[in-house]
Amino acid sequence: MADELVVGPFPAGFRKFWLPLGRMVAGALLVLLGPVKVRGAYRVPKEGGVLILANHIADMDPILVQYACGRPVHFMAKSELFDLPVIGRLMRFFGAFAVKRGEPDRKALKFSADLLKTGEAVGIFPEGQISEDGELQELKPGVALIARMAGTPVICVGISGSQRMMPYGKTIPRPAFRTVTLVWGEPRTFGKETSAEEFLAWVQGQFLTLVED
Incomplete structure (x- = not known):
């Protein structure tokens, strides 16, 4: 596999055109699969x-x-x-970057920190994998x-109910x-x-x- 850690800050064109377009497409999709409710988005640093x-x-x-965040991630x-x-x-185009699972990937960790230092938003799922039963797993x-x-700054977002849109092991979304x-x-x-320990x-x-019940 080629080295994937080549993503830089999002260019202005992406922020002004592709992000709004992607949010519009995602919003239309989520109307069909949802409804989706977002609370507290104003707390995300702009x-x-x-x-x-x-x-x-x-x-x-x-x-x-x-979709729930007002800035590219x-x-x-x-x-x-x-x-x-x-x-x-698609993942590369939308700014995702790779991490090797099952081992401490210091390169990916440093890359994440470097992106943050340049003023970017970085999204991580600290459980490291999808929860099969919806319960919170051990944090990495x-x-x-x-x-x-x-x-x-660090901010957490609790997701509830998305497993009804795409149950564990399925590849095609469905209405929740x-x-x-x-x-x-x-x-x-x-x-x-x-x-x-304190952070986790x-x-x-x-x-x-x-996370709501």
């Missing part, structure tokens, strides 16, 4: 680097988070997806390192027939002295508060 953390219960989650995604001809090309400690390296919600928490900045405890507490 400028400067911000690390976005979300729970992960369906393959639709990156689309939902980008670079998503960290498993490296295997970039080998798929169509999906890989790498996100704590990124937060300490970058020194930018119930409201899918995304709830944004309050941003917080962590210093280099913050321990991984905060993230877990955020998800337990933001």
